[in-house]
Amino acid sequence: MTPEELSAIVKSVLAEAAAAGDVALDTIPDEVRVERPKSRAHGDWATNIALQLAKPAGMKPRELAEVLAVRLNEQQGISAVEIAGPGFINITLDAASAGQLARAIVEAAETYGQNQTLAGSSINLEFVSANPTGPLHIGHTRWAALGDALSRLLRASGAEVTNEYYINDAGNQMNTFAESVLARLHGDEVPEGGYPGEYISELAQTVLEHHPDIKDQDRTHALPIAREIAYEEQMRRIRTTLENFGVHFDVFTSERTLHESGKLDDAVATLREQGHVEDRDGAVWLRTTDSGDDKDRVLIKADGEPTYFAADAAYYLDKRQRGFTEKIYLLGADHHGYVGRLKALAACAGDDTEHNIEILIGQLMSVKGAKLSKRAGNIIALDDLIEWLGTDALRYTLGRYPADSAIDVDPELLRSKTNDNPVFYVQYAHARACNAARNAHAQGVERTGPDDGGGFDAGLLSHEREEELLAHLAKFPTLVARAAQLREPHRVARYLEDLAAAYHAWYAKCRIAPSVTESGERQPVTDLNRSRLWLNDATVQVLRNGLDLLGVSAPERM
Missing domain, CATH: 3.30.1360.70 (Arginyl tRNA synthetase N-terminal domain)
Known part of the structure; x- marks a missing residue:
């Protein structure tokens, strides 16, 4: 049941x-x-x-x-x-009703654990959103893992979710980026405040391949050409890194397009209609203090230039106009100051700040012994972390801690093949269960029986360890729903570790394959063997479903 x-x-x-x-x-x-x-x-x-x-x-x-x-x-x-x-x-x-869960899980397959707790929710989930001026680094790694895991959880709980990456491709930083590329193109040092790293030289080479005559052009004409080609190439690299990390984005939104499309002006007009905009000292202000912010925010400066907050406002309203009733922002530890202003912005737009906007602030992570990347520009690059530690180890480790707790990752532990390594412990349980099924099949145990149309007798799963394992398996759907509601993927990881422990304890006490007598004769296959295979395979399924929620693979052999 x-x-x-x-x-x-x-x-x-x-x-x-x-x-x-x-x-x-x-x-x-x-x-x-x-x-x-x-x-x-x-x-x-x-x-x-x-x-x-x-x-x-x-x-x-x-x-x-x-x-x-x-x-x-x-x-x-x-x-x-x-x-x-x-x-x-x-x-x-009764034992039969409890044991029926094993069959239900196997038959539900990848849908076991899915629920409709958040059905009807239309969620925009924004995370990572790194500047397109350099490679993704250790500071982005945690949000990439957590954001994608949270997206999977929300979808498993019935929500419609759009993963969105906001590209900060407007402002002086893009000119500085282009000037750095152009300097390398001419063999010069990057300007003061520019972007270091061998990747800039690589981008310069890409620009040169597209425009062989660019060195002959004056800098005024060459700068926008270098900026566009280097920008597109750097975003391609960012997308590739994310895909290698198992993270997919449905939408990439450009800040520049907000400026070019007139959406900033539309946002100011909308907020003015709501009664929260006023002209003061030659500038245009949003009275965010009306909604709890510590100070009002400038939208348009006295010289007519929009502020970064104006782009934030246009972007928020754009999400709202696209039909997202819930907007979730995953921001780094250095963005605490954004919470009040974004909440106030939502209120000024007419939204309910308790329901329509949610801001999650994550703490920093560090990796013992991680080396700065000369190629990436004196940062710890995500590509290097993937090559060093592996996607599974990184994603599982980052997924098993609450977002608001700092993490100091031990690379030696993550690379070890011992039970002290949580990701190895869980993946090994899955591989062990797959191997147990293979061995059972080799010895004639199948989930289908000759006489009863299935060979499954739930009432036979009455051993103390079987009751314990079934109890853990039964928790999974509720656990998934709760983790999604609380935005806490780490609950899934900790659950999987408990489930793995329960499986190992069951495996030690309950044989799936028929036993062998002292004379070497193998006992005949019974419904107890078949029923235990169902329970084994149910555990395989739940371990796999849980690992998938974290974006971690479930190897069948280790």
């Missing part, structure tokens, strides 16, 4: 009690949550529905719980119902 099926049973029992007049309720909730109790001694599942509905039902929670407990005890698959504390209902399933 899956958690969803048990939830439906509790809901049905509640509706029957209301229809019979045992409970005075006008409406039945759309969803009844069932959760694993902290102690297995309290049963397989627990629900607090009696506490939630006691007041509208005009009953004490324990009285309502007792009414529901009588009816739940009559349901097939439930072996015991107990009431605890003020009105918690603890439910114990």
